[in-house]
Amino acid sequence: xxxxTLDSKVPSGPIEDRWTSHQFNxxxxxxxxxxxxxxxxxxxxxxxxxxxxxxxxxxxxxxxxTFHDSPRRAHSIAAQGGINxxxxxxxxxxxxxxxxxxxxxxxxxRSRESNVHRLAEVSVNIIDxxxxxxxxxxxxxxxxxxxxxxxxxxxxxxxxxxxxxxQQLLLGAYQALMQQVSLGNVELHTKTELLDVVTKDGxxxxxxxxxxxxxxxxxxxxxxxxxxxxxYGNAFYLxxxxxxxxxxxxxxxxxxxxxxxxxxxxxIHPTCIPASDEFQSKLTLMSESLRNDGRxxxxxxxxxxxxxxxxxxxxxxxxxERKYPSFGNLAPRDIASRNAKQVVDEGRGVGPIKxxxxxxxxxxxxxxxxxxxFERYGNLFDMYERITDEDPMKMPxxxxxxxxxxxxxxxxxxxxxxxxxxxxxxxxxxxSDHGANRLGxxxxxxxxxxxxxxxxxxxxxxxxxxxxxxxxxxxxPAFSTSVAAVQDDMRRWIAVGGxxxxxxxxxxxxxxVWDYCGMTRDxxxxxxxxxxxxxxxxxxxxxxxxxxSPEGINQSLEKVGRVADFFELGELMCRxxxxxxxxxxxxxxxxxxTEEGEAKRDDANFSFVGxxxxxxxxxxxxxHKEPLxxxxxxxxxxxxx
Amino acid sequence: xxxxxxxxxxxxxxxxxxxxxxxxxDVKDEMSFLEMxxxxxxxLIADGHEPITFxxxxxxxxxxxxxxxxxxxxxxxxxGTTTCQLHMRKFHDGETVTIEPWRAAAFPVLKDLMVxxxxxxxxxxxxxFITADTGGPRDANEILIPKIAVDSAMDAAACIGCGAxxxxxxxxxxxxxxxxxxxxxxxxxxxxxxxxxxxxxxxxTMEMFFxxxxxxxxxxxxxxxxxxxxxxAMMNRDFLKSKLKNRKLQxxx
Ligand SMILES: Cc1cc2nc3c(=O)[nH]c(=O)nc-3n(C[C@H](O)[C@H](O)[C@H](O)COP(=O)(O)OP(=O)(O)OC[C@H]3O[C@@H](n4cnc5c(N)ncnc54)[C@H](O)[C@@H]3O)c2cc1C
Ligand code: SF4
Ligand code: FES
Numbered sequence: 001x002x003x004x005t006l007d008s009k010v011p012s013g014p015i016e017d018r019w020t021s022h023q024f025n026x027x028x029x030x031x032x033x034x035x036x037x038x039x040x041x042x043x044x045x046x047x048x049x050x051x052x053x054x055x056x057x058x059x060x061x062x063x064x065x066t067f068h069d070s071p072r073r074a075h076s077i078a079a080q081g082g083i084n085x086x087x088x089x090x091x092x093x094x095x096x097x098x099x100x101x102x103x104x105x106x107x108x109x110r111s112r113e114s115n116v117h118r119l120a121e122v123s124v125n126i127i128d129x130x131x132x133x134x135x136x137x138x139x140x141x142x143x144x145x146x147x148x149x150x151x152x153x154x155x156x157x158x159x160x161x162x163x164x165x166x167q168q169l170l171l172g173a174y175q176a177l178m179q180q181v182s183l184g185n186v187e188l189h190t191k192t193e194l195l196d197v198v199t200k201d202g203x204x205x206x207x208x209x210x211x212x213x214x215x216x217x218x219x220x221x222x223x224x225x226x227x228x229x230x231x232y233g234n235a236f237y238l239x240x241x242x243x244x245x246x247x248x249x250x251x252x253x254x255x256x257x258x259x260x261x262x263x264x265x266x267x268i269h270p271t272c273i274p275a276s277d278e279f280q281s282k283l284t285l286m287s288e289s290l291r292n293d294g295r296x297x298x299x300x301x302x303x304x305x306x307x308x309x310x311x312x313x314x315x316x317x318x319x320x321e322r323k324y325p326s327f328g329n330l331a332p333r334d335i336a337s338r339n340a341k342q343v344v345d346e347g348r349g350v351g352p353i354k355x356x357x358x359x360x361x362x363x364x365x366x367x368x369x370x371x372x373x374f375e376r377y378g379n380l381f382d383m384y385e386r387i388t389d390e391d392p393m394k395m396p397x398x399x400x401x402x403x404x405x406x407x408x409x410x411x412x413x414x415x416x417x418x419x420x421x422x423x424x425x426x427x428x429x430x431x432s433d434h435g436a437n438r439l440g441x442x443x444x445x446x447x448x449x450x451x452x453x454x455x456x457x458x459x460x461x462x463x464x465x466x467x468x469x470x471x472x473x474x475x476x477p478a479f480s481t482s483v484a485a486v487q488d489d490m491r492r493w494i495a496v497g498g499x500x501x502x503x504x505x506x507x508x509x510x511x512x513v514w515d516y517c518g519m520t521r522d523x524x525x526x527x528x529x530x531x532x533x534x535x536x537x538x539x540x541x542x543x544x545x546x547x548x549s550p551e552g553i554n555q556s557l558e559k560v561g562r563v564a565d566f567f568e569l570g571e572l573m574c575r576x577x578x579x580x581x582x583x584x585x586x587x588x589x590x591x592x593x594t595e596e597g598e599a600k601r602d603d604a605n606f607s608f609v610g611x612x613x614x615x616x617x618x619x620x621x622x623x624h625k626e627p628l629x630x631x632x633x634x635x636x637x638x639x640x641x
Numbered sequence: 642x643x644x645x646x647x648x649x650x651x652x653x654x655x656x657x658x659x660x661x662x663x664x665x666x667d668v669k670d671e672m673s674f675l676e677m678x679x680x681x682x683x684x685l686i687a688d689g690h691e692p693i694t695f696x697x698x699x700x701x702x703x704x705x706x707x708x709x710x711x712x713x714x715x716x717x718x719x720x721g722t723t724t725c726q727l728h729m730r731k732f733h734d735g736e737t738v739t740i741e742p743w744r745a746a747a748f749p750v751l752k753d754l755m756v757x758x759x760x761x762x763x764x765x766x767x768x769x770f771i772t773a774d775t776g777g778p779r780d781a782n783e784i785l786i787p788k789i790a791v792d793s794a795m796d797a798a799a800c801i802g803c804g805a806x807x808x809x810x811x812x813x814x815x816x817x818x819x820x821x822x823x824x825x826x827x828x829x830x831x832x833x834x835x836x837x838x839x840x841x842x843x844x845x846t847m848e849m850f851f852x853x854x855x856x857x858x859x860x861x862x863x864x865x866x867x868x869x870x871x872x873x874a875m876m877n878r879d880f881l882k883s884k885l886k887n888r889k890l891q892x893x894x
Contacts, residue, residue, distance in 0.1 A: 050775075054774075054775040054776075057775060068706070069696070069706070069757070069758060070758065070759070070761065070802065071762075072705070072762075072802055073698060073705060073706050073802075075698070075699070075704075077699065077703055077704050077705075078701060078703050078704065087781070087782075089782060125776070127781045128778040128779065128780055128781045129773070129775060129776075129778055130781075131778070131781040131784060131831070132771070132773035132777075132778035132779075132781075132831060133770070133771050133773050133831070134771040134794075134825065134826050134829050134832055136791045136794045136795040136798055136825070136829065137781075139786055139791045140788065141788050142785070143785030143786050143787055143788070144782050144785065145782055161795060161798075162795060164703065167703055167798075167799075167801075168795075171798065174765075175765060175770035175771070176770060178765045178766040178769065178770060179766070179770045179772065181766055182767065190759070190762075213751060242698040242699045242704060243697060243698055243699075243700055276669070276671035277671060277672070279676050279679060279680055280676070281673070281675065281676050281679055282701075284701050285701075383701075386719075386728070387673075387726070387728065388671075389670070389728070389730055452776075453775070453776075456775070500687075501682075501686045501687075503679070503683065504683070545686055547686065547689070547690070547691045547692070548691050552652075552752070553653075553694055553751060553752040553755065555692065556686070
């Protein structure tokens with residue numbers, strides 16, 4: 001077992017000055033030298049497109065990769081609600097410090113203070129940048145920007161573009177990227193999937209990719225590599241993530257030595273449309289704003305088969321209002337989710353397969369009138385009706401929690417560099433800013449912060465040390481062995497010749513991870529998962545069926561490698577959840593709750609980042625701890641009673 | 642319900658392609674169209690046949706990845722709905738459903754139902770942006786934008802780049818897509834400095850790849866985001882002016 005010291009490289013001094021002084025203290029690369037450096041950017045979501053465009057503007061030679069057919073299709077496109085920025089345009093007492101405080105507290109004191117402060121600082125620049133690019137954020141009649149409040153924050157700091165904020169932010173970044181492509185500063189490779197990260201003497205040398213159209217396996221060398229490849233929510237199979245989102249890039253980096261931090265920190269969103277059958281391919285999120293006017297309930301009796309309108313008031317259980325009188329239906333995401341799970345597990349779920357709870361607008365329609373309610377939520381109601389064929393104006397919606405976001409990810413230091421020199425992780429792919437729970441409208445903020453403002457600055461500090469040194473060429477054995485291994489993998493999967501599709505195994509794996517490492521976790525369940533996952537993986541490796549050839553388009557072949565990585569990740573998620581003998585944020589261990597059933601943190605023993613090192617297939621990963629220090633915000637217990 | 646599917650199969654760009662007939666059995670009303678195809682694919686794999694290649698990602702109508710010709714209609718029979726959001730309750734038991742890829746000269750078929758839409762990226766690359774390098778901008782509220790202007794810009798910016806407009810057009814023209822991006826940027830104060838150059842460059846690039854518009858209006862009908870053809874009129878006006886304006890801006894008369 002090797003020893004690794006996790007140096008977070010957090011600057012010293014007052015927290016307000018750290019980012020500014022760090023920017024001053026970092027070494028720079030002068031403009032003429034920038035073009036001597038090649039930077040590989042993998043992923044074109046908010047983090048990747050923003051980073052690639054900005055690095056190219058600065059003068060670096062950028063090569064950019066995405067498995068999508070166009071950068072504009074990255075999963076970021078689907079974000080609906082909005083993006084936070086500490087502008088205090090509403091004069092309601094917001095500030096950089098308050099956003100910082102809310103994020104640290106929201107993360108249940110499991111994030112790195114200095115990173116979060118920097119995020120809050122640059123949040124204001126993000127809004128300026130996006131507006132300059134032409135992002136059509138909602139405006140008031142006077143022409144000023146409008147804001148809404150989001151995710152339980154007490155101030156209005158969320159900027160939005162209808163229900164399509166992610167789309168508009170991504171188009172802004174995509175357009176900036178395409179401009180750099182047209183100027184010849186970025187070489188763009190679409191339909192190109194990273195399948196390995198190459199290191200030489202422990203330092204990042206480049207990547208190996210597969211062209212998804214031709215099947216061609218190729219090496220790319222770079223002075224630095226940025227993984228901006230998104231989160232791993234699809235480990236659960238059913239999630240609100242896009243179908244193709246996967247952990248492969250992060251995982252292959254992990255297997256080359258990059259530590260994976262806090263894999264058990266996953267976020268479940270309470271308001272999604274419940275699955276309808278076995279063949280459900282993904283789940284659709286319904287905006288959280290619905291909880292402002294909808295009341296959540298289930299029948300009091302078990303197996304109550306009456307239609308909702310035939311269930312009288314006295315037979316209904318408004319369980320959130322009952323248990324959390326002050327927050328009621330607006331209780332935080334994790335609490336709302338766990339309570340829904342509890343009533344469904346008790347057998348009081350609603351809908352054809354009794355897997356949801358009602359979200360009822362009847363009372364609001366009575367109070368506000370049909371028009372007001374429809375004006376507020378009409379577009380969401382239409383979307384719901386398209387999927388379920390039920391009209392929420394006439395009957396209650398059915399909702400159930402689903403996997404939505406992953407706070408864990410590759411371990412990075414303050415510069416967003418992993419423990420492999422020259423390898424960076426940005427956006428949802430890293431672990432750094434949200435601790436054990438992410439606040440609404442903060443993922444878009446973090447992706448753009450990392451991409452526009454952080455990595456383009458911090459990368460110079462590393463690259464300046466490489467001036468005059470020739471990078472490892474793609475003819476180096478480090479690359480050729482990796483290419484050979486990837487090619488072997490392709491042939492091996494096709495050679496298995498089993499009976500079941502990769503999709504089948506993904507679905508089965510997802511069930512285990514969801515049941516034992518989902519909304520609630522306990523020792524027995526996690527231990528069970530840790531024996532079931534390897535057994536299923538063994539079957540998968542012997543019995544999966546991938547038809548076709550490694551040349552040309554082969555979607556089953558793309559899928560099978562991703563599923564293999566999810567198997568290994570799923571195991572690590574369970575191991576991490578088992579290790580963390582406390583409850584915090586999205587990680588709820590049944591054994592660790594207060595008398596009221598709330599998450600009980602254990603700061604004395606678990607105030608650390610749990611970063612895991614890959615030790616080889618079949619060998620248990622080893623844990624490395626980065627202690628968390630709280631100097632500016634004192635850890636307190638979360639209470640929403 | 643049970644359906645008969647006539648599906649376009651084409652092994653690669655150079656293969657002439659042909660229809661195959663499949664039976665889709667035990668299809669549920671609640672399934673989306675793509676989940677129905679997932680089911681067909683599972684069965685094909687079980688029987689040892691290569692699954693049908695088709696593209697999708699978000700499956701909530703926003704990424705623009707999916708797109709099929711269903712019974713000759715781009716994205717199928719439901720108005721304002723992408724293929725991934727179309728549900729099987731719109732079909733009936735015993736129906737025969739024909740499924741083809743987008744058919745347009747500018748969108749070559751890569752395999753089965755998957756096409757190459759990179760010509761759209763080429764149009765954006767030629768001018769579909771506002772130059773604003775990271776780090777320089779002034780405070781976001783220093784630019785006042787009338788609510789109606791930003792709302793119209795947003796209507797245009799809602800385009801998901803799916804290509805249904807091109808597929809539905811008898812000429813394979815990309816006017817709706819191009820005009821939506823031009824309207825988004827040309828309607829905003831931030832977009833004015835590059836307005837005329839952007840218009841000229843994007844329209845000319847569009848013409849390099851796509852057919853020309855003869856006002857069929859099929860694009861608007863097919864568009865899942867219901868982008869109105871009014872934007873095409875705006876683009877045409879701007880394009881006419883752009884030649885003159887661009888010469889004037891250069892100091893030529
Ligand atoms: C339905 C939904 C709604 C949301 N709403 C909000 C919201 O309102 N506010 C908010 O703040 N957050 C929201 N989020 C979260 C937020 O959208 C994401 O966390 C964020 O967009 C992630 O951005 P990213 O750049 O890190 O990654 P992504 O956008 O996921 O991009 C990943 C990129 O990496 C590429 N890639 C991945 N692997 C490889 C590989 N192996 N090889 C090559 N390329 C690869 C992909 O092609 C893609 O380009 C929402 C999420 C969902 C699911
Ligand atoms: S204009 Fe409509 S049909 Fe055309 S690409 Fe955009 S969203 Fe699709
Ligand atoms: S799959 Fe994203 S729009 Fe249909």
